[in-house]
Amino acid sequence: MTRHRHGHGTKLHAQAAAHLEPRDDDGVAARTEHDEHAPPPRRAPLPPREAALADDAGGMTHEDLVRALRGIDGLVDVGRNPPNFHFRARPFLHFHHASEGTYADVRFGSGDFEPVWASTPAERQELLARVWDHVERADAPRKAGRSRSRR
Numbered sequence: 001m002t003r004h005r006h007g008h009g010t011k012l013h014a015q016a017a018a019h020l021e022p023r024d025d026d027g028v029a030a031r032t033e034h035d036e037h038a039p040p041p042r043r044a045p046l047p048p049r050e051a052a053l054a055d056d057a058g059g060m061t062h063e064d065l066v067r068a069l070r071g072i073d074g075l076v077d078v079g080r081n082p083p084n085f086h087f088r089a090r091p092f093l094h095f096h097h098a099s100e101g102t103y104a105d106v107r108f109g110s111g112d113f114e115p116v117w118a119s120t121p122a123e124r125q126e127l128l129a130r131v132w133d134h135v136e137r138a139d140a141p142r143k144a145g146r147s148r149s150r151r
Contacts, residue, residue: 044112044113044114044115045115046098046100046103046115046117047115047116047117049117049123058121059120059121059122059124059125060121060124060125060128061121061124062095062102062118062124064124065118065124065127065128066083068128069083069085069093069128069131070083072131072132072135073135073139074087074088074135074138074139075087075092075093075131075135079094082094082095083095087107087135087138088138090107091107092106092107093105093106093107093131095118096115100119101117101118101119101120102117102118102119103115103116103117103118103119104116104118104127106127106130106131106134108130108134116130
């Protein structure tokens with residue numbers, strides 16, 4: 001490699017540095033996840049839904065939903081107001097208020113957050129059920145391992 005001395009440091013010649021960049025099959029410099037100039041990943045769009053009724057009468061309110069989420073073993077509200085839940089010490093669920101209504105960003109897997117509507121009582125019930133199922137499934141192997149080790 002050709003090196004040129006500039007001031008107090010050493011700098012790789014541009015051709016040599018370009019040779020070291022990761023390349024795709026066509027020889028084009030590939031972007032890596034550490035590329036600071038890469039655009040941020042696009043967030044998932046809000047799922048389509050029928051016209052939502054904002055009437056909370058007789059159904060689960062936002063406060064009821066937050067209270068129920070705080071009652072799920074394994075979820076920790078680190079934000080309080082606004083609520084911001086972690087699961088297994090990682091960000092898991094937080095809320096947004098948009099002109100179309102309220103939605104939660106939830107990390108159901110190891111990937112990015114998924115937006116889930118939470119504006120109506122039915123949407124809140126659905127969100128709570130999905131979160132409950134996710135936490136139960138994620139903790140099932142741990143609970144099974146504990147019961148075997150006690151025998």
